[in-house]
Amino acid sequence: MSDTMQVAENLVYKKPKTLLDVAMHYCPGCGHSTTHKILCEVIDELNIQSEVVGVAPVGCSVIAYNYLDIDMQEAPHGRASAVATGIKRVLPEKLVFSYQGDGDLAAIGTGETLHTCNRGENILIIFINNGIYGMTGGQMAPTTLENMKSTTTPFGRDVKKMGYPIKMTELVAHLPGTYYVTRQSVHTPANVRKTKAAIKKGFEYQRLNKGTCFIEVVSNCPSNWKMTPIDSNKWLVENMLPFYPLGDIKVPSKEEN
């Protein structure tokens, strides 16, 4: 543990306290590890470890609770926001978040996602969008881009046959229950800082009972995109971001703040 290590005099970086000192199963270069880390940094900085309950989905982040030193629950595939609703409704004073991938949140769990946002549940939804099913081995996701290859779209996604990539974040922004909706990424240090700031806001707004906060993180999947981590980030910039542009989609009006 970092506590037992000698602390350098001019320490500029250390592992967040809430991030457990265990080897992660995520592939090298995957955005999940970075997002976990900044989530933990926010929990440390807001000093809310004892108030947070997280919900892990089914997908690559299914064992997120192995890395985060907080109380957590697992959810069946797609149901994380319903599980989070259950927790938040009986523990309204606590801070509840769900952490979900694109298959979980935007395919099998679309109904739960929309209705949770529509009820304006006071939770934070963190949505990792890498346009592919990671854990099951690279199948088409609801967010897979047009013409993008996956193991189930070996010739590229033909939107006439397989439908169009879905923009969940824009969709939920239309619902009156959402308060803060933004799309960020973790492919550069600058973007990491922006995503971290967004997560922080998400918890702060939750504390004020403002409604659902929804943060999409456009991410990569070096293994299933079949690229090096660096190439995958380049591909993300060239292909994902034009279709999933970064930035705030719904922000609190000035009068409210």
Add this chain to the structure above:
Amino acid sequence: MLEEIIIAGFGGQGVLSMGQILCYSGITENKEVSWMPSYGPEMRGGTANCITIISDEKISSPIIAEFDTAIVLNQPSLDKFEHSVKPGGVLLYDSTNIIKPPTRTDIKIYKLEASNEAAKMKNTKILNMIMLGAFLKIKPIIKFDNIIAGLKKVLPERYHHLLPLNEEAVKKGMELVKS
């Protein structure tokens, strides 16, 4: 005492509440009671019935096929339940809209022009209370005062100004049965 009753008619005629009033009144007299409605998808109209059982002993089956008494408010119910009355039992029906009267000779049949009487009292909704009064005259299983107490429980409070009219209707039903 064990009285097994079927009450049947069109939805809206008050057949279900008639059974409920008997049950509430039964409880006031420490009797065992059971009320089982037919239930269906219709919100309005259609036929409705309820099996109502009043007993001094614990009630076994709330579902029965033969009855001591059938209280019937329309033709389809008469067709359906005339033959479910136990031999020697009672069939009490509102004859106003009946074109095919009952034919059994092994049961006691009481016909009442209850709808016409209700119209004379200027409120067709008290038809069920007239029938209930008639039933209680034939089978005095529950005291009149307790019936009125049961009525108070079943009738929503916003209709409590109609209590005297309902009470009158029960009495009217009692009068109509010739002893």
Add this chain to the structure above:
Amino acid sequence: MGELKLMKGNEALAEAAIRAGADAYFGYPITPQSEVLEYLANHAEKRTGMVILQAESEIAAINMIYGAGGTGKKVMTSSSSPGISLMQEGLSYIACSEIPCLLANVVRGGPGLGTIQPGQSDYLQATKGGGHGDYKLIVLAPASIQEMVDFVKLGFDLAFKYRNPVMILTDGVLGQMMEKVELFDQIPRSKEIPRWATVGKPPTRERNIMTSLNLQPEPMEKHNEHLQAKYREIEKNEVRVETIDCDGADYIFTAFGLTARICTKAAQLAKAKGIKVGLIRPITVYPFPYEAYAKYATKVKGFFDVEMNAGQMLEDVKLGVLGKAPVEFYGRMGGMIPTPEEVFKAFEEKFLGGKA
């Protein structure tokens, strides 16, 4: 003596949930049990602060139960057959994660959308697991509105005692009919937080994780063994059964829930003809009272099982009797209810060659 009321079964379930100090109910409307949610929406929050939420589906409802139950709160849902089918995945997770909760299945005739009329055709689903994997619910089968009320309290007690989901397996008749009930006094909502609950990790303890996942088979088998040991314990401690006039009987009628009431009346018809008939009514259908059948298997001329299905409890009855006496079955399906007269006639045909 508690408060006496005339209540519909569904309303009695809801009233009992409030009085048992339940913290939350999540549900979705379906006939013939929608009165549960309606009653709670009307009365619960203002009386005890209980959380009531109409979910967007039964799938969402059971997962809200999963989440809220994981925080150690007393949580409940109810539905009817098709809705309970939708909840099976969630129930499997809940059972594996050992989260206490109470659910009621107000059964209607199936399969498919079936009918809104009553049925008992979810017996196997309820008692043998229902969803995927090796797990059990504790299943209580009330036969009266009074038991609907009492089993809410008992159900919560058992759920927390064993950290296991408990199901009240009832039907459309018991949901819709009215009977006299004695209500227990209000139990205050508990402020106690179980040690395993996910409520936010204080510095003083390890983090709590609610999960049914184990990617390694060795620990997953260990967890299965733990669950099985718990089920054996439940089977040892929690069998509940009612036997009426079985000593000295020539025949034993057997049925659960509403059908047991119908059989009681059928047995009276038999007794009026001088036939000695007893009744075995399983109150817990899991754990099943096999021994009650074994006890009389060598003493009677036969068992007569009556159900509103094609013969589901029949398998358990035969396991109890173990071939030591004939077991005959009479069932109605698709929402039809057998009458006492019809049950007696079927008994005459199967055991007495047509006439008593």
